[in-house]
Amino acid sequence: MSLLIGALTIGFILSLLALGVFISFRIFSFPDITADGSSTLGAAVAAAMIVNGVNPVVATAAGFAAGFVAGAVTGTLATKFKINGLLSGILVMTGLYSVNLHIMGRSNVPLLGEKTLTTYAQAIGTTVLGGRTSLNVMGWEVSTLDASVLGLTFVAIALTGVLLYAFFQTHLGTAMRATGDNSRMIRALGVNDGNMIVLGLAVSNGLVALSGAFLAQYQGFADVQMGIGMVVWGLASVIIGEALVGTRQLGFIICGAVMGSILFRLLVAIALRLGLNPNDLKLITAVFVFLALILPSLMRKFRSRRVRLSHA
Amino acid sequence: MLELRNVTKVFNPGTPNEVRAIEGVDLTLEEGAFVAIIGTNGSGKSTLLNAVAGTFLVDSGTISLDGTDITRWPEHRRASLMGRVFQDPFTGTSPNLTIAENLVLAAQRGLPRRLGWALNRKAKDEIRARVQQLNMGLEHLIDNPIGSLSGGQRQALTLLMATWLKPRLLLLDEHTAALDPKSADQVIALTDAVVTRDRLTTLMVTHSMHQAANLGDQLIMMHRGRIIQEFRGAEKRRTRVDDLLARFEEVRRADQLDETAAEMLERTYV
Numbered sequence: 143m144s145l146l147i148g149a150l151t152i153g154f155i156l157s158l159l160a161l162g163v164f165i166s167f168r169i170f171s172f173p174d175i176t177a178d179g180s181s182t183l184g185a186a187v188a189a190a191m192i193v194n195g196v197n198p199v200v201a202t203a204a205g206f207a208a209g210f211v212a213g214a215v216t217g218t219l220a221t222k223f224k225i226n227g228l229l230s231g232i233l234v235m236t237g238l239y240s241v242n243l244h245i246m247g248r249s250n251v252p253l254l255g256e257k258t259l260t261t262y263a264q265a266i267g268t269t270v271l272g273g274r275t276s277l278n279v280m281g282w283e284v285s286t287l288d289a290s291v292l293g294l295t296f297v298a299i300a301l302t303g304v305l306l307y308a309f310f311q312t313h314l315g316t317a318m319r320a321t322g323d324n325s326r327m328i329r330a331l332g333v334n335d336g337n338m339i340v341l342g343l344a345v346s347n348g349l350v351a352l353s354g355a356f357l358a359q360y361q362g363f364a365d366v367q368m369g370i371g372m373v374v375w376g377l378a379s380v381i382i383g384e385a386l387v388g389t390r391q392l393g394f395i396i397c398g399a400v401m402g403s404i405l406f407r408l409l410v411a412i413a414l415r416l417g418l419n420p421n422d423l424k425l426i427t428a429v430f431v432f433l434a435l436i437l438p439s440l441m442r443k444f445r446s447r448r449v450r451l452s453h454a
Numbered sequence: 455m456l457e458l459r460n461v462t463k464v465f466n467p468g469t470p471n472e473v474r475a476i477e478g479v480d481l482t483l484e485e486g487a488f489v490a491i492i493g494t495n496g497s498g499k500s501t502l503l504n505a506v507a508g509t510f511l512v513d514s515g516t517i518s519l520d521g522t523d524i525t526r527w528p529e530h531r532r533a534s535l536m537g538r539v540f541q542d543p544f545t546g547t548s549p550n551l552t553i554a555e556n557l558v559l560a561a562q563r564g565l566p567r568r569l570g571w572a573l574n575r576k577a578k579d580e581i582r583a584r585v586q587q588l589n590m591g592l593e594h595l596i597d598n599p600i601g602s603l604s605g606g607q608r609q610a611l612t613l614l615m616a617t618w619l620k621p622r623l624l625l626l627d628e629h630t631a632a633l634d635p636k637s638a639d640q641v642i643a644l645t646d647a648v649v650t651r652d653r654l655t656t657l658m659v660t661h662s663m664h665q666a667a668n669l670g671d672q673l674i675m676m677h678r679g680r681i682i683q684e685f686r687g688a689e690k691r692r693t694r695v696d697d698l699l700a701r702f703e704e705v706r707r708a709d710q711l712d713e714t715a716a717e718m719l720e721r722t723y724v
């Protein structure tokens with residue numbers, strides 16, 4: 143049971159990453175791999191501040207802000223300096239590696255015994271449940287800590303999802319979606335499309351960093367390596383989400399990205415439980431995304447061949 | 455109100471692919487003028503419109519609108535003054551956004567984009583009312599992605615978008631060329647109606663001699679990056695399709711003569 147709850151919680155936390163990747167890859171069709179660096183950045187900033195006694199809510203917000211800035215830098219390189227988008231992301235991600243080490247002061251910052259959002263959640267959960275240390279869910283024994291962390295994560299992600307959806311219904315958000323869809327049109331309507339991309343990547347990486355900040359507090363440490371492969375992971379979640387909801391409507395896609403993240407995390411947890419070597423995880427994720435990317439065109443080819451055969 | 459002085463644009467300068475797309479173009483538009491532009495393929499008609507719209511900055515010359523020098527203004531800044539409809543129906547609309555979302559973006563042309571709701575009830579009612587005036591039955595589909603519509607429907611909506619806020623200048627680049635004859639007629643009728651109603655100053659590139667002869671009060675003929683003839687006022691009203699065709703034939707002959715002369719010179723001297 144605690145395996146399931148753990149997978150759910152991490153799935154929720156990483157769904158912020160999926161939402162960030164959704165913004166850059168899907169809304170702007172911008173292959174932004176800054177996320178590998180900004181995920182760690184969010185964790186590093188939050189962890190360093192928490193260790194120095196800063197309120198964890200403030201520290202988490204600072205993590206978001208740091209990711210926001212990192213994304214804006216990538217956007218600026220790509221639009222103002224006209225550097226290839228992929229390369230802009232690589233440059234910022236590479237630079238962030240050193241930045242993250244400086245922020246943390248070493249390659250790993252443990253958060254055990256510190257006041258984090260996790261300890262906050264536990265305190266709230268204990269108050270709500272009247273001091274019990276565990277509760278009974280359909281015959282399963284669940285610790286108050288696990289339940290309250292999951293509950294609070296859920297609230298945080300639901301809130302972010304709703305905010306994001308609302309944002310994309312505003313004048314600014316609509317202009318952003320149109321920028322990714324048809325930049326010539328949006329320029330002809332008087333919008334500086336470069337600014338839209340900068341802001342969009344900033345929001346995207348802010349969400350990714352937020353997810354990193356949550357993850358560090360949940361697992362109890364920040365590590366300079368923890369962001370590696372995050373982009374591909376987020377992309378996998380988005381792809382699964384799109385398959386789950388099967389529409390292009392924004393609200394559904396946002397829900398889909400969250401569901402995709404959770405489902406993917408559950409599948410991974412099960413696979414690991416069944417004896418999958420953790421070292422193979424990133425390779426398998428990469429192969430999965432590869433297959434998901436080529437599958438639609440393969441299906442089309444297959445179908446058209448079938449049609450041709452049936453006509454022959 | 456629009457004034458172009460000695461405007462030149464060269465693509466790929468200094469390479470074997472160098473194209474002098476427009477050269478030393480002078481053009482003055484009076485307030486409320488409806489100007490049709492015709493010309494051979496590659497004569498620089500689109501380049502002229504793009505130069506005015508700011509798709510690129512020109513190499514030399516000046517462009518001013520209402521007395522303001524806009525030569526160095528970026529495209530998105532000029533958009534506050536201009537509405538545009540492109541040749542390709544896919545260029546003027548955002549396919550994955552709904553009809554209503556596309557129109558509300560156009561209703562904010564040139565304004566800063568803020569955090570207010572894009573589509574409240576009032577905005578939607580106004581959109582429905584104005585879409586209804588197109589007489590295409592699209593008012594029931596305003597929540598559908600615009601990408602699901604036909605080319606003619608999209609061009610009609612793009613025209614509505616370009617003129618939603620009255621532009622100082624309306625730029626139309628062969629906006630019916632990609633349409634079937636019936637849709638083309640429909641969009642031309644809409645164009646004529648809105649230009650007349652709002653007395654819009656309009657630059658319209660067209661491939662159709664028929665449109666050129668029958669629409670507008672001024673006609674410009676381009677060839678090899680230059681304006682070779684202008685018809686205005688009474689002269690323009692007298693001009694018929696046959697006159698235009700005859701003038702084109704003249705241009706073609708002159709070109710051939712040029713080429714034969716060049717060949718002769720080459721044979722003699724090289």
Ligand SMILES: Nc1ncnc2c1ncn2[C@@H]1O[C@H](COP(=O)(O)OP(=O)(O)OP(=O)(O)O)[C@@H](O)[C@H]1O
Nearest residue numbers: 465466473475493494495496497498499500501502
């Ligand atoms: N972005 C560009 N890069 C390089 N060359 C260009 C570019 N745009 C136009 N040209 C060239 O400039 C010349 C004028 O092109 P333009 O599109 O203005 O012609 P046009 O009069 O609109 O022709 P058409 O009737 O075919 O639309 C052509 O030779 C074209 O190949």
Ligand SMILES: [Mg+2]
Nearest residue numbers: 499500501628
């Ligand atoms: Mg053209």
